[in-house]
Amino acid sequence: MNNSKKDDLDTKIALFRYELIIPVLNRTYPDRSALQYFKRIASAPLKYPDGTSKEYSFQTIRYWYDTYQKEGFSGLMPKTRNDKGRSRKLNKTLKNKIIEMKQTNPRMTATSIYLKLIEDGNILKKDISLSTITRFIASKPEFNHIPVEDMRAFEMEHTNDMWQLDTTYCSYIKDSRGHKLRTYLIMIIDDHSRMIVGYGFFLEDNAVNVQTVLKRAISKYGVPKRLYADNGKPYKNEQLPIICAQLQIQIIHAQVYHGNSKGKIERSFKSVKEQWMYNTDFDQFKNTEDIDSAFALYVNKKNNSPHASLNGNTPVNVFMDDESSIRRVEPERLEKIFxxxxxxxxxxxxxxxxxxxxxxxxxxxxxxxxxxxxxxxxxxxxxxxxxxxxxxxxxxxxxxxxxxxxxxxxxxxxxx
CATH class of the missing domain: 2.40.50 (OB fold (Dihydrolipoamide Acetyltransferase, E2P))
Incomplete structure (x- = not known):
């Protein structure tokens, strides 16, 4: 492996480790304690950045957590690297047996299947591990699909627990020669308060513009614990994870084709178009800065208007009522992080x-x-x-x- 590829892999390994510990850093794990979370994560094989599956003890994952606390993201970069991976193989008969058990009872867990195979004499505990069964089931997409009807509406408990980020097509403006230019609105809302915390109109929907809006929002309203975004290139690129890792932000990508999982931001875009864009003459704007200035008036009014889902309260009031949840970053440090x-x-x-x-x-x-x-x-x-x-x-x-x-x-x- 040449040095360039090694550097790239090292960064991916650091991000892999970061993604495992960020729920503990932000106290967003569903388990009763951090220790239980570490043990649960360590109970099954994990997909390594080089495509192999690896198993780690909970002590190792906890060590990465401690290292991040002391050294930040750079501390997660590997000192040494081992590309070799091992995999134990199941024979065809056992694979078919597992598939049959899973198809008969889709809710049957890997642990239940493993214990049943041992009980029925199909395998010996010393020959096949639970992680081998878990890895095989995880490799079958048909067993890991979450039906759309199982996706529940969610709402964060506190300000900046999660921000939703997305882009929408907007009206055209004309350049100096009269050519029509498509505009894009990149917008961020706080999930808890529904407040618009970031926005910007651009002529391109790209990663740099997304990061520009995110930086402005963080500078003004603090750092979110989670960032919920689409799977498109502007949100899924090599720079954004590095930025978020330095800010202790967990990135969550929406499931492909499941637009309903981004319900709040989609409804916000619908309101923007119906209440503002369709009633605004875009021919008056010479550039995107002009649009931003006009849109700022709408955002201020929207954020300070009573919201039905907030029991008649305003997004600004709900956001600021939980001011203790807002984590700030020094401007100079924020500039360098981006x-x-x-x-x-x-x-x-x-x-x-x-x-x-x-x-x-x-x-x-x-x-x-x-x-x-x-x-x-x-x-x-x-x-x-x-x-x-x-x-x-x-x-x-x-x-x-x-x-x-x-x-x-x-x-x-x-x-x-």
Missing amino acids: YHTATRKVANDATIRLNTKVFETKQEYIGSRITIKYKPDLSEVYIFDDDSYIKISEVKKVDNSKIKRKRPLFSKEDDQ
Whole structure:
């Protein structure tokens, strides 16, 4: 495995560990205690980022929790890595037997099936483990489908317990040449209070715009424990999980094709269109900033109007009545958390490439792989080294050609 792929896998492993411990970090686990949660999670095989199944003791998962508490997300990055996985195999007769038992009684658990197989003499406990049965059942999608009718309406108990995030198509505006441009509204609501906590109109529905709205919302209203979003690319990409892991946010993705699971945000969009968009002349807007300004008046009125599902109370009042649940982040730290992250190998001329641009680093980094933190528009780019941010600048080819630069006698590659 080359270094680039290893860096990518290491990040995925850290996110895998984070997703296991975030319910304990945010106290959202359904179990009676954190210990019971750790034991339940450790009772079945887990799908590792490389596609294999692995088993962990509850002590290991609890160790990751303790490490995150002390070191943050970076502490979850693997020190060593082992790609080798083992799997115990069931013969065809046993597989068919398990399938038959599950089809006869769909509510039969893996543990029940395992004990029944032992009781009937089909297997010996020393030969086949419970995790083997669990892994086989988990590999069969038909046994893990949740019918739409089983999905229940839910509501969070506290402010910022969960935010719902989504995008909707909106009306067109015209550019300076009269060409029609589709606009998109990215919006976030607080599940508990129904309050609109974030919004923005854009000409593209992409990851960077989603992150822009999320950052604004967090800056103003604090950090949510959970973020409930769609499965589309703007919400399911490599940068958003890293951002959320640093903020101690659990990302929950809606089930594919189950739009009813996003009922509150969908109803909010319906209200936006019926109460505001269909009554607004979009020809008056020259850009998305103009739309944002006009929409802000609607949001203020909506958030301060009585809501039927809130027993006639207003979203703002419900949100602020639970102010003790709001967790704030220092502006400077929040800004850095929303930087994008990448790894690059420094070339022999002490430069790196990021997107289509070239940036100059220090001679001491030649031949090394370094972590880069940057604003999505590349207006600010930093080397992230030992928890320090070292700003670097884009190489200006014309200016750079006039400077005589010393070439190092040896690069790290030459010296190996």
